[in-house]
Amino acid sequence: MAFLKFNKSELVNLEYSLKREIIAANETGAYCNTSIVTCNTRRYHGLLAVPVAELGGGKYMLLSSLDESLVMGGKQFNLGIHCYGDTYEPRGHKYIIDFDANPVPVVTYKIGGIIFTKTIMMVPDNDQVLIKYELHSAPGKISLQLKPFLAFRSVHSLTSQNSEAYTAYEDVDGGVSFCLYNGFPALNLQSSANAAFKYQPYWYNGVTYSDEYRRGFDCREDLFVPGTFTLEMKPGEAVVFSASVNEINPRGLKRKFTDTLKKMDVIEDYHDLLVHNAEMFKCHNGDRAQINAGFSWLETGLLRETIVSLPGLTLYANGDCNEFEKILDTLIADEQERLFYRTTQCEAPLRLTETLQQYIRFSGKEKHVWKKYGETLKGIIESYAPGRRKEIAMHPNGLLWAQMDGVALSWMNAYVYGRPVTERAGYQIETNAFWYNALCFAIDMENKYGPRKSEFVERWTPVRDLVKENFQPTFWRPEWGYLVDYVGNGPQDQAVRPNILFPIYLEYCPVDDEVVSEVVMTINDELVTRRGLRSLSPRNEAYKGVYEGSQIDRDLAYHQGCAFPALLAPYIDLCFRMMGETFYGRAKYLVEGIFEDISKHGVGAFSELYDGDPPHEPHGAIASAMSTAALLRIAYIMEQYK
Numbered sequence: 179m180a181f182l183k184f185n186k187s188e189l190v191n192l193e194y195s196l197k198r199e200i201i202a203a204n205e206t207g208a209y210c211n212t213s214i215v216t217c218n219t220r221r222y223h224g225l226l227a228v229p230v231a232e233l234g235g236g237k238y239m240l241l242s243s244l245d246e247s248l249v250m251g252g253k254q255f256n257l258g259i260h261c262y263g264d265t266y267e268p269r270g271h272k273y274i275i276d277f278d279a280n281p282v283p284v285v286t287y288k289i290g291g292i293i294f295t296k297t298i299m300m301v302p303d304n305d306q307v308l309i310k311y312e313l314h315s316a317p318g319k320i321s322l323q324l325k326p327f328l329a330f331r332s333v334h335s336l337t338s339q340n341s342e343a344y345t346a347y348e349d350v351d352g353g354v355s356f357c358l359y360n361g362f363p364a365l366n367l368q369s370s371a372n373a374a375f376k377y378q379p380y381w382y383n384g385v386t387y388s389d390e391y392r393r394g395f396d397c398r399e400d401l402f403v404p405g406t407f408t409l410e411m412k413p414g415e416a417v418v419f420s421a422s423v424n425e426i427n428p429r430g431l432k433r434k435f436t437d438t439l440k441k442m443d444v445i446e447d448y449h450d451l452l453v454h455n456a457e458m459f460k461c462h463n464g465d466r467a468q469i470n471a472g473f474s475w476l477e478t479g480l481l482r483e484t485i486v487s488l489p490g491l492t493l494y495a496n497g498d499c500n501e502f503e504k505i506l507d508t509l510i511a512d513e514q515e516r517l518f519y520r521t522t523q524c525e526a527p528l529r530l531t532e533t534l535q536q537y538i539r540f541s542g543k544e545k546h547v548w549k550k551y552g553e554t555l556k557g558i559i560e561s562y563a564p565g566r567r568k569e570i571a572m573h574p575n576g577l578l579w580a581q582m583d584g585v586a587l588s589w590m591n592a593y594v595y596g597r598p599v600t601e602r603a604g605y606q607i608e609t610n611a612f613w614y615n616a617l618c619f620a621i622d623m624e625n626k627y628g629p630r631k632s633e634f635v636e637r638w639t640p641v642r643d644l645v646k647e648n649f650q651p652t653f654w655r656p657e658w659g660y661l662v663d664y665v666g667n668g669p670q671d672q673a674v675r676p677n678i679l680f681p682i683y684l685e686y687c688p689v690d691d692e693v694v695s696e697v698v699m700t701i702n703d704e705l706v707t708r709r710g711l712r713s714l715s716p717r718n719e720a721y722k723g724v725y726e727g728s729q730i731d732r733d734l735a736y737h738q739g740c741a742f743p744a745l746l747a748p749y750i751d752l753c754f755r756m757m758g759e760t761f762y763g764r765a766k767y768l769v770e771g772i773f774e775d776i777s778k779h780g781v782g783a784f785s786e787l788y789d790g791d792p793p794h795e796p797h798g799a800i801a802s803a804m805s806t807a808a809l810l811r812i813a814y815i816m817e818q819y820k
Contacts, residue, residue, distance in 0.1 A: 182278070182279060182280070182776065182777050182781065182782060183777050184198075184277055184777060186275065186276055186277075189214070189215065189271070189274045189275070189276070189277060190271055190272050190274060192215070192217075192266065192271065195213060195214050195215045195217075195271065195274075196213050196215070196217060196219050196388065197213075197778060197779070198213060198214045198777070198778050198779065198781050199211060199212065199213050199214070199223075199779065199780050199781060199800050200212060200213070200214055200279060200283045200298070200780075200781055201458070201473050201474065201780050201781075201783055201800055201801050202282065202283070202298065202299070202300040202307075202458070203300060203458045203459075203470070203473060204300045204301060204302045204303065204304070204305075205302055205303055205457075205460060205461055205462045206228070206229065206303065206304065206305055206461065206462075206463070207228070207229040207237065207461040207468075207470060207478055208226065208227060208228040208229065208237075208300065208305040208306075208307075209227050209237070209300070209473055209474060210224070210225050210226060210227075210298060210300055210307050211223050211224065211227070211473060211474040211800075212224065212225065212243070214277050214283070214285070214781060215259060215270075215271040215274055215285070216243065216258075216259065216285065216296075217259040217260065217261065217266070217271065218242060218243060218260075218385075218387060219261070219387055219388045219389040219390075220387050220389045220390060220474070221333065221334070221335070221336055221387055221390055221395075221397075221399070222239075222333050222334075222473075222474035222475050223242075223387070223474070224239040224240075224241060224242045224243065224329060224333075225241045225242065225243060225244055225298070225307050225309075225421060226239075226240050226241040226305070226306075226307045226365075226421045226422075227239045227240065227333050227474070228240060228305040228363065228423055229305075229461075229478075230361070230362065230363060232361050233332075233361050233362070236332055236333070236334070236477075237332070237333045238330070238331065238332055238333065238362065239329040239330070239331055239332070239333050240328065240329065240330055240362070240363075240365045240421070240423075241307070241326060241327070241328065241329070241365060241367075241421045242327040242328065242329040242385075242401050243258065243260070243326075243327045243401075244309065244324055244325070244326050244327070244419070244421075245257070245258030245268075245270075245324070245325040245326075245327070246258060246270075246296065246311070246322065246323070246324060246325075247322070247323040247325070248289065248292060248294060248320050248321070248322060248323075249320060249321040249322075249323060250292070250316065250317070250318065250319075250320045250321070251318075254323075255270075255273065255289050255292075256268035256270050257270035257273060257287055257294075257296075258270045258325070259271050260382075260385055260386075261385070261386040261387070261388055262384050262385065262386055263384065263386055270287075273287040273288060273289050274286065274287055275287065275288045279781055279782050280444060280445050281439075281442040281443065281444060281445055281454065282297060282298060282299045282439065282442065283297070283298045283781075284296070284297045284298075285297075290317075291315065291316060291317050292313070292315065292316045292317075292320070293313075293314040293315045293316075294311070294312070294313055294314065294316075295310075295311070295312045295314065296309060296310070296311055297309065297310040297312070299435065299438060299439065301422075301434070301438060302438065302441075304422060304423075304424060305363070305422060305423040305424070306420060306421065306422035306423070306424065306426070307420070307421050307422075308418055308419070308420055308431065308434070308435050308438070309418070309419045309420075309421075310416055310417070310418050310419075310435055311411070311416065311417045311418075311419065312415070312416040312417075313411045313412065313413055313414065313415055313416075314413070314414070315413050316413045318413075319410055319411065319412050319413075320410070320411050321408055321409070321410055321411075322408070322409050322410075322411050322417065323406050323407065323408050324373070324406065324407040324408075324409075324419060325403055325405075325406050325407075326367055326403065326404065326407075326421075327382065327385075327401040327402070327403055328356060328358060328365065328401060328402045328403070328404065329399075329401055329402075330343070330357075330358040330359055330362055330365075330402075333474065333475065334475065336396055336397075336398070336399035337399050337400060337401070338399065338400050339381040339383060339400040339402075342359065343358045343359065343402060344357065344358055344359065345358070345379050345402060345404065347375075347377065347404060348364075350366055350368060350425050351368065351425070351427065351428055352368040352369055352370070352373070352428025352429075352431075353366065353367045353368035353369055353373065353375065353407075353420075353428065354366075354367055354375050354404075355367070355425065356404060358402065363423040364423065364425075365421060365422075365423065366420070366421070366422050366423070366424065366425045366426070367407070367419070367420070367421055368419070368420045368422070368425070368426060368428045368431070369407065369409060369417060369418070369419050369420070369428060369431075370417055370418040370419075370420075370428055370429070370431035370432050371409045371410075371411075371417045372409060373407040373408065373409040374407070374408050374409070375405055375406070375407050375408075376405050376406050376408065377404060377405040378403075378404075378405040378406060379402070379403070379404050379405065380402075380403050381400050381401070381402055381403070382400065382401050382402075382403055383400045384398050384400070385398065385399055385400070385401050386398050387399075393728065393729055393732070394728040394729055395729070407419075416432070418431040418432050418434075418435045419431075445782075448773055448813075449813055451776070451782060452495070452784075452806060452809055452810050452813065453495050453496065453810075454782075455782070455783055455784060455801065455806045456490070456491045456492075456495035456496075456806055456807070456810060457495075458470075458473070458783075458801065459471075459472075459487070459491055459801075459803040459806065460491060460492075460501070460505070461478055465504075466508045467501065467504040467505045467508050468484070468505065468508055468509070469483065469484045469487055469488065469491060469505060469803055470803065471483035471484075471487075471799075471802075471803050471804070472786055472798075472799030472800075472801055472802040472803055472804075473780075473783075473799060473800060473801040474799075474800070474801075475799065476799050476802075476803075479508070479509065479512055479513075481509070481513050481516050481517070481521065481523065481526050481527070482523050482526040482529065482589060483803055483804055484505065484509050485509070485526065485529045485530050485533050486529060486533070486744065486804050486807065487744075487803040487804045487806070487807035487808075488502060488505055488506060488533055488807070489502070489533055489536040489537060489540070489807065489811065490747070490806065490807025490808060490809075490810040490811045491803060491806065491807050491810070492505065493536070493537065493540045493541075493814075494540075494807075494810040494811050494813065494814040495810050499537075499540075499541050499543070502537060503550075506533075506551075510554055517530075517554070517557075517558055517561070518557055518558065518561045519561065519566075519567065520567055520568060520569060521569070522569065522582075522585055522586065522587055522591065523587070523588060523589055523591065524567070524569050524570045524578070524580045524587045524588065524606075524609055525588060525589070525606065525608055525609040525612050525613075526589075527558045527561070528558065528562075528609070528612035528613055528615070528616045529612055530551075530554070530555065530558065530616075531555060531612065531615055531616040531619050531620070532612065532615060532684060532685070534547050534551055534555070534619075535615075535619065535685050536811075544623075544626075545626075545627055548623040548624075548626070548627045549627065552620070552623060552624070552627070552628070555616065555619075555620050555623075556620055556624070556634050558616070559616055559617065559620055559638060562578060562613065568582070569581075569582050569585070569587050570587065570609075572641070574644075575644055575645075575647075575648040575652075576641045576642075576643075576644030576645040576647075576648060577605050577610050577613075577644075577645060577648055577649070577652060578605070578606075578609050578610055578613050579604060579605055580602075580603065580604070580605075580606055580609060581603040581604065582603075583603075584596070584597055584598065584601075585598065585601075586598035586599075586600065586601055586602070587601075587602070587603070587606075588600075588602055588606055588608070588609065588677075589608075590602065590675075590713070590737040591737075592733040592734075592736040592737055593733065594730050594733050594734060595730075599733060599734060599736070599737060599738065600737050600738070602663065602664045602666075603664075603666050603667070604664050604665050604666030604667065605652055605653070605664055605665040605666075606663075606664045606677070607653050607661055607662065607663055607664060607677050607678055607680070607681060608677040608680040608681075610645065610649060610652075610653075610681075610688075611649075611680040611681035611684055611688065612680065612684070613645060614642070614645045614646065614649060614681075614684075614686055614688045615684040615685060615686045617638055617641060617642040617645060618642055618685075618686035619685070619686065620634070620638070621634075621635055621638060621639055621642055645688065646688050649681070649688035649689065650688065650689045650690065650693065652665055653665065653678075653681070653689075654689065654693055655670075658672065659696050659699075659700060660674060660678060660696065660697055660700040661678040661681065661689070661693070661697055662678075663675040663677050663678065664677075672718075673714060673715070673718050673720070674700060674704050674705065674714070674715035674717070674718065675705075675713060675714055675715070676701070676705055676711040676712070676713060676742070676745050678697055678700070678701070679697075679701060679711070679745065679748055679749055679752070680748070682694040682697050682698065682752065683748045683749070683751065683752040694756075698752070698753070698756070701749065704716065704717060706749065706768070707741045707771070707788070707790065707794060708767070708768055708770070708771025708772070708794065709741045709743060709771055709772055709775075709788035709789075709794040709796075710741040710742040710743040710744065710745050710746050710772075710787070710788060710805075711741060711742060711745035711746065711749060712739055712740070712741050712790045713736075713737045713738060713739060713740050713741070713742060713790075714737070714738045714739045714790075716739070716790065716791075720738050721738060721739045721790070722734055722735035722738045722739040722740075722790070723735075723739050723789060723790045723791030724789045724790075724791055724795075725740050725787065725788075725789055725795075725797040725798075726797075732797075736787075739790035739791075740787040740788065740789065740790055740797070740798075741787060741788045741789070741790050741794060742786075742787050742788075742804075742805075743772055743784065743785070743787075743788070743802070743804075743805040743808050743809065744802070744804035744805055744807070744808045745808075746768060746769070746808055746809075746812060747807075747808035747809075747811045747812055747815075750765050750768065750769075750812050750815060750816075751811070751815055753765070754815055754818075754819055758819065759819045761819070762816060762819050762820070765812065765815075765816055766816070769809060769812055769813075771794070772784065772805075772809065775788075775794075775796050778796065779796035779797075779800050780796075780799075780800025780801045783800055783801035783802075783806075784801065784802055784805040784806045784809060785797065785798055785799065785800060785801075785802060785805060786798030786799040786800075786802035786804070786805060787802075
């Protein structure tokens with residue numbers, strides 16, 4: 179990618195290169211994630227992690243790494259790199275002279291007169307990673323040796339040397355197959371060229387993941403190395419190596435690599451990059467389709483993350499309404515408990531209304547949407563009736579009161595020492611804004627497309643009117659000039675948080691126009707950055723401007739100042755509605771800040787969050803579905819005002 183900028187002289191500097199990660203994923207949910215010098219720094223790093231339904235559906239790391247060595251003239255040059263304690267060995271990164279990622283990662287090595295590249299590609303529809311090795315120039319023939327490091331464990335855990343591992347192998351066409359433990363799929367390691375495998379089983383103990391160490395987590399594990407593949411290469415020759423849960427025909431590997439690469443569009447601009455990223459989060463399995471919330475440790479099919487990111491990853495990425503509905507249908511089928519009975523993110527079910535409103539505005543399919551999803555929305559509203567949910571109660575004033583001792587009942591759900599950092603017990607402003615929006619929308623749609631005399635309308639219209647009547651008096655503080663984040667039993671919390679955006683942004687607004695204007699000014703002054711909206715105003719004494727340190731330090735900062743790109747989409751949408759095309763330059767300025775960082779953290783990907791303080795370094799998931807979706811939505815909105 180021409181717009182991915184790297185200081186090539188710094189690639190050999192681990193302080194520089196280990197902070198930059200490659201991520202590739204496919205529609206099965208499998209992924210490859212490591213640093214740009216292929217040194218793993220997280221437990222989540224590896225060349226092939228795959229979902230395993232038989233083990234609960236989570237992701238499992240099969241192939242941690244593949245060490246390459248070049249042998250010529252009796253001299254061996256090891257291109258691998260691992261951390262052991264505070265030592266890196268071998269130090270193959272010193273041979274790296276270039277890195278690119280358009281559309282897949284390519285690492286270039288130079289050893290004297292040898293120029294050698296490694297290209298890594300995830301196969302779109304199979305749990306398979308392909309690695310193409312190409313010897314561009316050399317004084318003569320070389321031997322390429324490949325040493326696989328096997329993990330066979332959950333991506334969330336670490337493994338140790340043990341006697342339970344089944345370390346024997348089976349021969350397959352063009353390679354060998356391993357399955358260390360019952361219940362796991364076999365890992366087939368195959369080559370397009372004749373590769374001799376020498377079985378030399380050995381445990382490499384104490385492999386250390388520096389990012390886990392820095393965060394205060396368990397950081398060392400033992401990896402099983404079964405032996406070494408050796409093959410001969412001549413200058414100008416290429417070899418494709420495959421790691422897959424399925425045995426494949428090795429004679430077709432080169433063609434498969436070439437054909438797959440041809441289908442990948444070269445990324446020409448930022449919009450191409452966004453669309454490329456959008457595909458990475460969508461998982462398809464027959465009639466089911468889901469969204470992975472982020473890589474490499476966030477889960478697939480999460481309620482809030484799916485609801486929020488769905489329009490961006492489908493409608494605004496490729497205009498695919500069928501895909502939108504397929505993912506939504508899967509979510510509704512899977513999430514009956516959270517949608518209709520209980521969830522600790524008590525506003526999440528109500529967000530579905532806003533997602534469907536976006537769908538209607540995009541497609542014009544208002545009647546279709548209500549006919550298909552109306553009963554679901556009405557069921558969600560009914561679930562908030564008094565006595566239905568334990569975590570939240572509808573009060574006589576129509577507003578929703580969320581309270582469970584020691585439980586964070588909102589999207590701000592970080593915990594320290596078992597207690598929520600931001601408990602926000604009481605009337606949460608965003609929950610009640612989504613509540614009002616859902617009531618208004620459902621009543622209007624039922625009046626248009628429901629029965630002439632609707633019991634739902636009769637039951638919930640008075641509640642809607644109560645919410646409208648009581649919302650502004652409850653949350654508006656004219657002496658402060660902004661809406662409060664929540665109203666609880668104790669002294670009024672004066673924190674300025676981005677949740678005050680939602681009542682003024684949603685289609686049905688429960689506050690007066692002058693309130694909208696004042697709240698926008700407050701958001702502009704205290705929350706807006708070029709990486710997203712801060713989760714807390716810097717004026718607040720609890721504000722944490724930098725997301726760093728131990729897990730506790732980071733959890734204390736997560737919703738206490740970090741900037742979230744996902745919040746930029748509703749903010750920019752609102753500002754365009756208020757100011758029209760005059761806001762275009764400002765919108766462009768804001769999103770360009772995020773694009774400035776795509777050469778670090780997750781290379782070519784969009785991070786979950788950023789420091790609230792300049793220079794706004796990226797953190798969290800290196801590739802976030804919600805961040806990517808927000809940027810796609812912003813791009814779509816900006817196109818309307820161009």
